[in-house]
Amino acid sequence: MGTDVDAFLGQLARHLRPEVNKLATLLLQRLNGELPELWEDPDIAALTLEETAQHVTALLDLLETDPGASAPEAPPVALEIARLYARRGIPVSRLLRAYRLGHLSLLEQIQAEAPRLTGDWHMIHLASMRLVTIGFAYVDRSSEEVVAAYQEERDHLLQRRLALTNRASKRIGTTLDVTRTAEELTEVCTEDFADLVTVDLFDAVLDETGTGSPESPTQRRVAQRSVLDGCPESLLHTGETHSYPDGSEPLRALAVGRPVLHRTARAGTPTWMAPSESHGRVLRDLGLHSVLLVPLHARGDTLGLVQFARHRTAAPFDDDDLLLAREIVSGAAVSIDNARRYTHERSTALTLQRTLLPRHTVKQAAVETASRYLPAGSGAGVGGDWYDVIPLSGARVALVVGDVVGHGLHAAATMGRLRTAVRAFADIDLMPDELLTHLDDVVIRMQREESRDGDETSATCLYAIYDPVSRLCSLASAGHLPPTVVPPSTPGEAARTTGVVELPEVPIGPPLGLGGLPFETAEFELREGSLLVLHTDGLIAGRRRDVDLGLATMHDVLASVPESLEETCDRLLTALLPGRPADDVALLVARTRALDPDHVATMDLPSDPAAVSGARGFASDVLTAWGLEELSFTTELVVSELVTNAIRYGKSPVQLRLVLQSTLTCEVSDASSTAPHLRRARIFDEGGRGLLLVAQLSERWGARHGREGKVIWAEQALPAGSGAAAEGT
Incomplete structure (x- = not known):
C-alpha cells in the first residue's frame, strides 16, 4: 500500500508541476492579509515570490522522486530573506508564522487536486496523511536553517553595533571643543550606521557668556556629514540657524526628551525634512526611507537634536538602531556638555584674568x-x-x-x-x-x-x-x-x-x-x-x-x-x-633708567632743632635751581614739619632728600623704626598737627621702613606747563 501511495503522490506532483507559479501566487494571496511586511518592504517583496515558487518546487520534487527520503535543504533565497528579516528588525516569529501558513495553504491546494486524479477516497486519505508528514518534515528542516541564518545575521549586526559603540566611546569627546565633538559624532556614525548625520544645538548652549535664553527655539547646525559629497540631503549649511515648525516631530522629540523613529516609506516626506517641493523630490530621488530623531540630553538639560537618515543603506532603521543611536548620542551629549561647561568656565576665567591684569602701565x-x-x-x-x-x-x-x-x-x-x-x-x-x-x-x-x-x-x-x-x-x-x-x-x-x-x-x-x-x-x-x-x-x-x-x-x-x-x-x-x-x-x-643726578638733592642734618631753618633754606635754593619757585612756600612747610618730627622723635642720622621726576618728592629719613601716624589734635594741644598739615599740602604721603630706620615722604604735583614738569615725565 505504501508503494501505491508514493506512486500516487508522484503522479500528483507531476500533475501540479506546470502550476508552480500559480500555486505560489495563491499562497502569497493567502499570506497577504496576515503578513503585510511581505509587501511593504520592496526588497522582501521582490524575493518572496521567487522564494515561494522554490519552496513549492522543492516539495513537488520530493513527492515525485522519493517521498520517503529526508526533507531537502531550504532554498538559498529563503536564507537571504531570513537575513533581510534580521537586518530589518522583523521578529523571527513572523517569519516562522509565514512558513506555517504557507505549509497549510500548500497542503490544502494539493489535497484539492487529489480528487481530480482518483475517486478512491481511501487512497486520498492515505496520501493526505503522508503528505502532512512530508510537509511537516520539510517545514521543520527549512525553519531550522532559516532561524540559523536569521540568528547568524543578528549576531553579526550585534557585533557591528558593539564595534560602533566602542568606536564612538573612543573617538567622540577627544577634545574640549563643542564643534569638534559634534563633528566626531557625525564622522563615527556615517561610517556604517547612517547615510546622513546632522547635529543641531540650541544657541543658548553655544553662548560662551551663558546669557542666552534656554527657552529660545533657535538652533544652529554645528555639524553635518553625508556619505554623498556636498551633503545634498540638507538645505542648511554648517553654522546656519533655523527653527523647527510648530507641531513637527523634532519639536515633539525635544519637548518630551525621547527619540523618534520615522519611516518616510509609510507617511511620505514630512515638511520639516523637505520644506520645499524641489527638496522633497531630491530626497525621494535619493531614496530616503527612515530617520532617527535623538535629543541631546545631559545633566538635566536638553542641548539640541541629532538626526540620522538612511537612503543608500537599504535596511531602514529599526527599534534596535534607535536604542543604539540613543546610547551613542547619550555619551556624545555628556562630552558636548563637558566641552560647553569648559568653554564657559574658560571664557569666564580668561575674562576675569584679563580684567585683573594691568591694561595700561602707569607712566613713571x-x-x-x-x-x-x-x-x-x-x-x-x-x-x-x-x-x-x-x-x-x-x-x-x-x-x-x-x-x-x-x-x-x-x-x-x-x-x-x-x-x-x-x-x-x-x-x-x-x-x-x-x-x-x-x-x-x-x-x-x-x-x-x-x-x-x-x-x-x-x-x-x-x-x-x-x-x-x-x-x-x-x-x-x-x-x-x-x-x-x-x-x-x-x-x-x-x-x-x-x-x-x-x-x-x-x-x-x-x-x-x-x-x-x-x-x-x-x-x-x-x-x-x-x-x-x-x-x-x-x-x-x-x-x-x-x-x-x-x-x-x-x-x-x-x-x-x-x-x-x-x-x-x-x-x-x-x-x-x-x-x-x-x-x-x-x-x-x-x-x-637712572634719574638725572641734577634732579636729586640731599642734605645731612644734625639732630638739633636749629637745623630746621637750614633745611627750609636748602629746599628753597634747590627749588629755585629747578625753576619751581611756585612750590617753595608749600615745600618749606612740608620740609619743616618732616624734619622737626625726625629730630624730635627719631634718631640720628637724619637726612633730607628732594627728588624731581613727574612729581616733587620730599623725603626725610632717620634711624628710628617708630611708625608715624595721623591724629586729631585737641584745641589746646601744642603739637600733633604736623602730619595732618603734610597730608593736606601734598598729593600723597607715607612711610617706608628699611633695615636701618624709616623714611617719611610726601609728593606734590608739579605746576602745569612748567619745564620741570615736562622734563620730569
Whole structure:
C-alpha cells in the first residue's frame, strides 16, 4: 500500500508541476492579509515570490522522486530573506508564522487536486496523511536553517553595533571643543550606521557668556556629514540657524526628551525634512526611507537634536538602531556638555584674568616696560599667571610676576586676590622679603578658608624693587625663577651683540603657602639701560622641553635684542612658543633708567632743632635751581614739619632728600623704626598737627621702613606747563 501511495503522490506532483507559479501566487494571496511586511518592504517583496515558487518546487520534487527520503535543504533565497528579516528588525516569529501558513495553504491546494486524479477516497486519505508528514518534515528542516541564518545575521549586526559603540566611546569627546565633538559624532556614525548625520544645538548652549535664553527655539547646525559629497540631503549649511515648525516631530522629540523613529516609506516626506517641493523630490530621488530623531540630553538639560537618515543603506532603521543611536548620542551629549561647561568656565576665567591684569602701565621714570600674557591651549585651561608694575615712593618702581598653581576659574580668582594683596603691601613700602612673608600668610589663610573644598592653594611670586636714584635692584623670590638681566650695549654699538646675559644669584625661597620658612632679599646694581626679563615657567618649560634648554634659548634671543621692548617680547614668544603654550605665560620686560643726578638733592642734618631753618633754606635754593619757585612756600612747610618730627622723635642720622621726576618728592629719613601716624589734635594741644598739615599740602604721603630706620615722604604735583614738569615725565 505504501508503494501505491508514493506512486500516487508522484503522479500528483507531476500533475501540479506546470502550476508552480500559480500555486505560489495563491499562497502569497493567502499570506497577504496576515503578513503585510511581505509587501511593504520592496526588497522582501521582490524575493518572496521567487522564494515561494522554490519552496513549492522543492516539495513537488520530493513527492515525485522519493517521498520517503529526508526533507531537502531550504532554498538559498529563503536564507537571504531570513537575513533581510534580521537586518530589518522583523521578529523571527513572523517569519516562522509565514512558513506555517504557507505549509497549510500548500497542503490544502494539493489535497484539492487529489480528487481530480482518483475517486478512491481511501487512497486520498492515505496520501493526505503522508503528505502532512512530508510537509511537516520539510517545514521543520527549512525553519531550522532559516532561524540559523536569521540568528547568524543578528549576531553579526550585534557585533557591528558593539564595534560602533566602542568606536564612538573612543573617538567622540577627544577634545574640549563643542564643534569638534559634534563633528566626531557625525564622522563615527556615517561610517556604517547612517547615510546622513546632522547635529543641531540650541544657541543658548553655544553662548560662551551663558546669557542666552534656554527657552529660545533657535538652533544652529554645528555639524553635518553625508556619505554623498556636498551633503545634498540638507538645505542648511554648517553654522546656519533655523527653527523647527510648530507641531513637527523634532519639536515633539525635544519637548518630551525621547527619540523618534520615522519611516518616510509609510507617511511620505514630512515638511520639516523637505520644506520645499524641489527638496522633497531630491530626497525621494535619493531614496530616503527612515530617520532617527535623538535629543541631546545631559545633566538635566536638553542641548539640541541629532538626526540620522538612511537612503543608500537599504535596511531602514529599526527599534534596535534607535536604542543604539540613543546610547551613542547619550555619551556624545555628556562630552558636548563637558566641552560647553569648559568653554564657559574658560571664557569666564580668561575674562576675569584679563580684567585683573594691568591694561595700561602707569607712566613713571624708573623703567620702560612691555608685557605679554598668553593663556594656555584649550586642553589645559586658563591658569593663574600674572604680572604687575607698581609705582612706589621716591621714584622707585616694583616689578612683580607670579603663578598660581592650577587652572580654571579658581586659579584666576586666586590670582586676583594675590595681586590685590601685593599692591596693598607695596603701598606700605614693605621690603621684598617682608612683603612675601605677609603674602605667604595670605595664602595660608586662603588654604584654611578653602580646606573644605579639598583644593590646596599654592603660588610662586617674584617681587623686585628698582630705585633709579641708586640704580639698586632689590628682590626676593617665593619659589619663582630669578629674572634674566641683560646689560646695555657699550657706547658706539649699533645693536646689543655682546652676548652677555646674566642670571643673578637670588636666594629662591619656598612657594607661597608652606609657612614658617624665611625669604631673603638680594640686592645688585644695574647699569642704566639694562634689561630685566621676568616671566613665569610656562615661557621656558614644557612637556617636551626642560628648563635649562628653555633658558638657553631665551639667552640666545636676548644676546642680540632690538631697541623696541615690544619687539623683544615678540621675539621671545616666537622662539620659545612656536605653538599654543601648554601652560599660561606671563612675560614682563623692563629697561632701567637712572634719574638725572641734577634732579636729586640731599642734605645731612644734625639732630638739633636749629637745623630746621637750614633745611627750609636748602629746599628753597634747590627749588629755585629747578625753576619751581611756585612750590617753595608749600615745600618749606612740608620740609619743616618732616624734619622737626625726625629730630624730635627719631634718631640720628637724619637726612633730607628732594627728588624731581613727574612729581616733587620730599623725603626725610632717620634711624628710628617708630611708625608715624595721623591724629586729631585737641584745641589746646601744642603739637600733633604736623602730619595732618603734610597730608593736606601734598598729593600723597607715607612711610617706608628699611633695615636701618624709616623714611617719611610726601609728593606734590608739579605746576602745569612748567619745564620741570615736562622734563620730569
